[in-house]
Structures are given as structure tokens and as C-alpha cells.
């Protein structure tokens with residue numbers, strides 16, 4: 001299957017932006033630039049990150065590209081090249097989304113690739129290489145994305161200062177109802193923010209707001225104090241709360257895979273930050289504070305808050 005697939009893939013990416021040497025040789029050759037390179041890698045496993053029989057292989061490709069691009073958005077980097085690997089199951093699977101036809105491993109590979117091509121086209125990224133294997137286990141896909149650092153350097157997790165606002169993009173919670181398969185990496189928003197505003201620190205929300213906020217303020221050696229009432233709650237989180245018996249705000253705080261951005265923005269910059277940028281809402285939900293730990297402010301009272309989240313591996 002490998003040779004015919006490679007020939008097809010080489011043809012399929014011919015209209016995308018091209019590296020110096022791309023698919024079809026022993027290794028890719030990327031043009032050098034004077035900017036620092038930013039590299040991220042992330043894999044998705046059937047049964048943990050997706051249910052192939054429910055979502056179909058194209059959605060797996062979309063999600064793989066989306067989660068990797070989200071990590072580059074969190075660094076304010078511009079993605080240039082994607083590398084993708086898939087360990088395909090030897091036995092064919094049935095996918096609801098593609099009717100009653102059984103899906104052969106090569107058909108699954110093509111569909112995953114098509115999902116990735118959608119994101120490569122949308123974000124102007126090359127698909128510069130990859131690998132496929134057949135095995136007896138479940139479907140595992142992996143991607144590495146290379147990008148360029150912005151002028152002045154990347155955002156890191158370690159730059160938040162006490163007094164900075166805790167800002168989140170979009171609306172949070174309930175991604176399990178579908179949004180986790182249609183990740184909208186905040187590349188454009190991050191680039192605009194990087195150019196126009198002084199952002200002290202950033203990460204993307206992959207494991208849940210509470211957990212990702214903890215990782216950011218721990219790297220910054222400070223704490224955070226948030227107001228639960230200010231957290232922008234998605235419609236999906238409200239819908240999920242009806243069946244889960246939990247509060248919608250718990251879903252917004254604890255559910256994973258929002259793939260929104262979490263930012264540390266100084267007060268002076270907050271004053272000129274618009275409520276929306278690149279059609280994405282920007283909300284201050286509290287402040288970074290010098291006292292370590294995660295705190296909830298409720299009127300005049302401050303209580304410690306447990307950062308609950310969905311941790312499904314060691315991905316960042």
C-alpha cells in the first residue's frame with residue numbers, strides 16, 4: 001500500500017505550499033530562514049482521543065492537524081511544515097460517517113490525509129513528509145509541525161507577572177459534544193495579538209482551563225485568582241450540564257480539548273484590548289497573583305480552587 005499511497009499523497013499536496021524537497025524522497029529538505037524554528041508534536045490514539053467508528057477517519061485527520069496547530073498558536077508561531085505518521089489497523093473498520101462501506105487501511109489513510117489537507121490549505125502549511133505502517137493494534141496517528149517564531153520571540157508559559165489579567169479566548173467547556181473534532185487553532189488571532197499587543201505568557205487550553213492555568217502560573221512562579229462568574233461558558237457546556245448533573249461552569253473549568261488560548265496580559269494592554277479580535281471573544285476572568293495556587297474570588301471572599309481537568313496523556 002505504501003508506494004501507491006505515497007504517489008497519491010505527493011500528487012495531492014502539489015497545490016499546497018512546497019518545501020525544497022517534500023514527499024517522495026528519503027527525507028524532506030526545508031528552506032532555512034533567519035527566524036528561530038518552533039517545533040511541536042502530538043499523537044492521537046483510537047479509544048482515547050477519538051472513536052473511529054463514530055467520527056470516521058477524516059475527522060481524525062482534522063483533529064490531528066488542529067491540535068498540533070493549536071500548540072503553535074499558543075507560542076504565536078507561524079506554521080510552515082507538517083509531518084504525519086499513521087499506524088493503521090490491518091483489519092478494516094466500519095465508519096458510520098461513510099455509509100455502510102467497510103474501510104480498508106488504504107482508504108482510512110486517504111481519508112485521514114484529506115482531513116489534514118483541509119487544515120494545510122486553510123493555514124497555508126506544507127505537508128512535507130510522513131510515514132505509514134500496518135499493525136494489529138488500534139489506529140494511532142502522529143504529527144510534527146514546524147513553524148517560524150514571530151519577530152521578537154515566542155510567547156512562553158513562564159512570563160506571567162502578578163497583576164496581569166488572566167484572559168481566555170472563545171467559550172469553554174463541553175467540547176466532547178463535537179467541538180473537539182473541529183478544532184479551530186487560534187493562529188490568526190495569536191499573530192494579530194503578537195503584532196499589536198504585549199502578551200506576557202500564553203498556553204492553549206487542552207487539558208482544561210484549571211489544569212492549563214495551573215501549568216502556566218507554575219511556570220511563571222506565581223498564582224491566579226479567578227471569578228467563576230466571568231468564565232465564558234459555551235452552549236455545549238450548558239447542554240452537557242443538563243445530562244451530566246454538573247454545573248456548566250464546572251465543565252468550562254474542567255473539560256479538556258477546548259483548544260482556546262489562555263493569556264497573561266498586563267493591565268496597561270487590557271485597557272486597549274478589544275472585546276473581540278479576528279471574530280474571537282477575549283475575556284478577562286481574573287488576575288495572576290503573587291500568592292501561589294489557584295484561587296476563586298467570590299465577592300469579598302477568596303477560596304482555594306482545585307484545578308480539575310481531563311488529563312489523557314502527557315501531551316502539551
Ligand SMILES: [Mg+2]
Nearest residue numbers: 071204206316
Ligand atoms: Mg499546548
